[in-house]
Amino acid sequence: QKEVEQNSGPLSVPEGAIASLNCTYSDRGSQSFFWYRQYSGKSPELIMSIYSNGDKEDGRFTAQLNKASQYVSLLIRDSQPSDSATYLCAVNKAVGNKLVFGAGTILRVKS
Amino acid sequence: GAVVSQHPSRVICKSGTSVKIECRSLDFQATTMFWYRQFPKQSLMLMATSNEGSKATYEQGVEKDKFLINHASLTLSTLTVTSAHPEDSSFYICSAITTKGGYTFGSGTRLTVV
Numbered sequence: 001q002k003e004v005e006q007n008s009g010p011l012s013v014p015e016g017a018i019a020s021l022n023c024t025y026s027d028r029g030s031q032s033f034f035w036y037r038q039y040s041g042k043s044p045e046l047i048m049s050i051y052s053n054g055d056k057e058d059g060r061f062t063a064q065l066n067k068a069s070q071y072v073s074l075l076i077r078d079s080q081p082s083d084s085a086t087y088l089c090a091v092n093k094a095v096g097n098k099l100v101f102g103a104g105t106i107l108r109v110k111s
Numbered sequence: 112g113a114v115v116s117q118h119p120s121r122v123i124c125k126s127g128t129s130v131k132i133e134c135r136s137l138d139f140q141a142t143t144m145f146w147y148r149q150f151p152k153q154s155l156m157l158m159a160t161s162n163e164g165s166k167a168t169y170e171q172g173v174e175k176d177k178f179l180i181n182h183a184s185l186t187l188s189t190l191t192v193t194s195a196h197p198e199d200s201s202f203y204i205c206s207a208i209t210t211k212g213g214y215t216f217g218s219g220t221r222l223t224v225v
Binding site (some may be wrong): 096 | 143145156160199204206213218221
């Protein structure tokens, strides 16, 4: 079992739609969860961080965390072509403070 | 705030030579830095954790004698790829834990071994 699992996609949505990205993790001791966006050839950039169960909203982005189900998601409202990228779910491991990444989901927003 | 400067951004080297990649925290002290490697169309794979003043901790399967990590100060960590071979060609990214507990990333180094 991978430590952090994501559907690789690609996930294609029309411009203006909601994109829903999902992630599961295996380490029940993890306390910090992150969503990063990565464009080809570039370093990841932080979109959202979430630490408590429930929803956290920031602009067009909403992160959802359910620790009981070991599940994290990211919703992108009013998707734009510029949102097209690879979205990486990252989880902080309980031991060592290491950040472990999922394989990433490719999102394509079509105009 | 919490900026990590990584260089070089791109490097091409001949097979058998060594390459050094540097990461500097510009506006904070980075007690812990992480080094990742990313092959095309794959995710970031953690190679090692470096702590200032102590030996790096390598992930399973990463050759510590090939990937030398030095974290001699609170603002500088280096990764040296020794005796590089074409299969070492990859995108190398450093990351540091910020004083606020988040993670900040360097801009990455594209290594091509010919």
